[in-house]
Amino acid sequence: xxxxxxxxxxxxxxxxxxxxxxxxxxxxxxxxxxxxxxxxxxxxxxxxxxxxxxxxxxxxxxxxxxxxxxxxxxxxxxxxxxxxxxxxxxxxxxxxxxxxxxxxxxxxxxxxxxxxxxxxxxxxxxxxxxxxxxxxxxxxxxxxxxxxxxxxxxxxxxxxxxxxxxxxxxxxxxxxxxxxxxxxxxxxxxxxxxxxxxxxxxxxxxxxxxxxxxxxxxxxxxxxxxxxxxxxxxxxxxxxxxxxxxxxxxxxxxxxxxxxxxxxxxxxx
Amino acid sequence: xxxxxxxxxxxxxxxxxxxxxxxxxxxxxxxxxxxxxxxxxxxxxxxxxxxxxxxxxxxxxxxxxxxxxxxxxxxxxxxxxxxxxxxxxxxxxxxxxxxxxxxxxxxxxxxxxxxxxxxxxxxxxxxxxxxxxxxxxxxxxxxxxxxxxxxxxxxxxxxxxxxxxxxxxxxxxxxxxxxxxxxxxxxxxxxxxxxxxxxxxxxxxxxxxxxxxxxxxxxxxxxxxxxxxxxxxxxxxxxxxxxxxxxxxxxxxxxxxxxxxxxxxxxxxxxxxxxxx
Numbered sequence: 001x002x003x004x005x006x007x008x009x010x011x012x013x014x015x016x017x018x019x020x021x022x023x024x025x026x027x028x029x030x031x032x033x034x035x036x037x038x039x040x041x042x043x044x045x046x047x048x049x050x051x052x053x054x055x056x057x058x059x060x061x062x063x064x065x066x067x068x069x070x071x072x073x074x075x076x077x078x079x080x081x082x083x084x085x086x087x088x089x090x091x092x093x094x095x096x097x098x099x100x101x102x103x104x105x106x107x108x109x110x111x112x113x114x115x116x117x118x119x120x121x122x123x124x125x126x127x128x129x130x131x132x133x134x135x136x137x138x139x140x141x142x143x144x145x146x147x148x149x150x151x152x153x154x155x156x157x158x159x160x161x162x163x164x165x166x167x168x169x170x171x172x173x174x175x176x177x178x179x180x181x182x183x184x185x186x187x188x189x190x191x192x193x194x195x196x197x198x199x200x201x202x203x204x205x206x207x208x209x210x211x212x213x214x215x216x217x218x219x220x221x222x223x224x225x226x227x228x229x230x231x232x233x234x235x236x237x238x239x240x241x242x243x244x245x246x247x248x249x250x251x252x253x254x255x256x257x258x259x260x261x262x263x264x265x266x267x268x269x
Numbered sequence: 270x271x272x273x274x275x276x277x278x279x280x281x282x283x284x285x286x287x288x289x290x291x292x293x294x295x296x297x298x299x300x301x302x303x304x305x306x307x308x309x310x311x312x313x314x315x316x317x318x319x320x321x322x323x324x325x326x327x328x329x330x331x332x333x334x335x336x337x338x339x340x341x342x343x344x345x346x347x348x349x350x351x352x353x354x355x356x357x358x359x360x361x362x363x364x365x366x367x368x369x370x371x372x373x374x375x376x377x378x379x380x381x382x383x384x385x386x387x388x389x390x391x392x393x394x395x396x397x398x399x400x401x402x403x404x405x406x407x408x409x410x411x412x413x414x415x416x417x418x419x420x421x422x423x424x425x426x427x428x429x430x431x432x433x434x435x436x437x438x439x440x441x442x443x444x445x446x447x448x449x450x451x452x453x454x455x456x457x458x459x460x461x462x463x464x465x466x467x468x469x470x471x472x473x474x475x476x477x478x479x480x481x482x483x484x485x486x487x488x489x490x491x492x493x494x495x496x497x498x499x500x501x502x503x504x505x506x507x508x509x510x511x512x513x514x515x516x517x518x519x520x521x522x523x524x525x526x527x528x529x530x531x532x533x534x535x536x537x538x539x540x541x542x543x544x545x546x
Binding site for chain 1: 378379380381382450454459461463464465467469470473
């Protein structure tokens with residue numbers, strides 16, 4: 001079991017409840033998409049799964065370890081094996097692309113190696129390979145502030161691929177990308193998962209992408225898992241219920257879903 | 270009702286902001302009285318006349334060759350005191366700042382079990398930083414000069430202690446005011462503190478850190494001059510001698526050197542910021 005959440009609940013310090021009674025088990029190598037209206041708790045769930053947020057209730061098992069019971073050193077080593085693609089790429093604009101990608105392995109490197117890579121790009125070849133997978137191989141020595149928002153997000157994906165995690169978590173990894181690039185990036189994430197046997201859990205705003213790339217779909221609404229089904233069993237009715245009353249045209253979006261699926265071949269062409 | 274904002278639209282922070290503004294005014298007024306701050310005295314006609322003749326005595330600047338040689342030596346000594354002092358202060362400040370910066374706390378992620386210990390450690394480091402900078406460098410310099418008979422070395426030590434505390438405090442605050450997310454993301458992926466600092470925080474804060482450090486070096490030059498009055502050598506000692514011997518022209522020459530030094534610091538800062546931008 002790569003990831004196991006047992007009746008996990010999260011109440012933020014301000015008293016707002018983000019998750020309640022979430023049970024979720026993800027086997028090694030499995031690919032799971034989290035969908036649901038905005039504010040449903042998808043990001044919180046992923047942060048709990050990344051050992052970045054300690055749940056106020058319930059238990060977490062990550063790659064067969066219990067992150068909140070082990071020593072600080074073991075927690076650090078565990079975190080180095082978990083990759084996270086953030087919704088907003090957490091990359092300082094003044095960093096060079098190569099350095100931003102190399103930062104993916106800081107959890108595995110000694111301080112001396114890290115400082116060497118900081119001054120002079122150490123493993124430039126490795127960084128270029130990771131960048132080439134997201135179509136940015138030739139931007140190796142550019143500064144990140146010369147990239148567009150979508151390109152920066154792809155650098156963040158390259159960083160996580162370079163890290164080589166056993167469990168890859170992605171929070172809206174393609175929300176800043178156009179349809180064709182989003183599809184290509186998901187192909188790389190899924191390709192990494194199948195090639196290395198790593199588990200992939202991603203939250204996605206676009207339901208059509210979730211259904212296309214992920215065999216298993218988890219619907220989250222108001223901090224609760226509404227359904228946990230194979231992609232084929234996710235019906236328009238379930239989606240309508242999941243997104244019902246979502247502010248900003250959530251209903252329209254849910255109704256739109258089948259249409260999206262119908263136009264899929266066009267979008268990817 | 271017209272002119273009355275609906276209760277739910279009222280800015281919730283408005284009363285607090287108003288309270289702060291009033292508090293600031295209430296505190297500042299008695300302070301200005303206490304400091305006998307009366308700008309009108311400066312422009313009193315009687316005072317203006319006295320000041321005018323006083324100022325005329327300072328021209329022209331002294332330029333005798335032997336004095337200029339002395340001035341050069343004193344300038345180099347002051348620069349050496351300031352630079353060595355700030356270098357030592359930097360060595361003291363960097364580890365303290367890394368320990369005190371909240372954005373580099375690993376235990377804060379989660380939060381993990383060690384958070385309380387981390388908070389206590391940070392509090393301890395902050396207290397140490399206060400202790401280091403609470404005694405003015407001039408007092409340390411006096412102590413060292415009297416106790417050990419040191420000359421310029423007393424100035425270096427005094428600067429290292431006080432400026433170590435100052436640099437650490439401001440470094441930590443500059444680092445905390447930068448966007449914490451890049452460093453936090455690295456820590457969440459298992460990175461160590463120093464690596465997260467280099468890859469996540471320094472790229473955001475380097476410019477500000479460098480400009481503050483150069484500014485502090487400039488302040489250290491002035492502090493080194495002041496410490497010269499109590500026997501720590503350099504330009505301060507020269508000013509002291511010039512004033513005691515009543516050679517106002519020399520004071521003017523020395524002041525021109527001060528001006529040149531500050532301009533030098535300004536230029537260095539500008540170049541470094543350009544390089545880092």
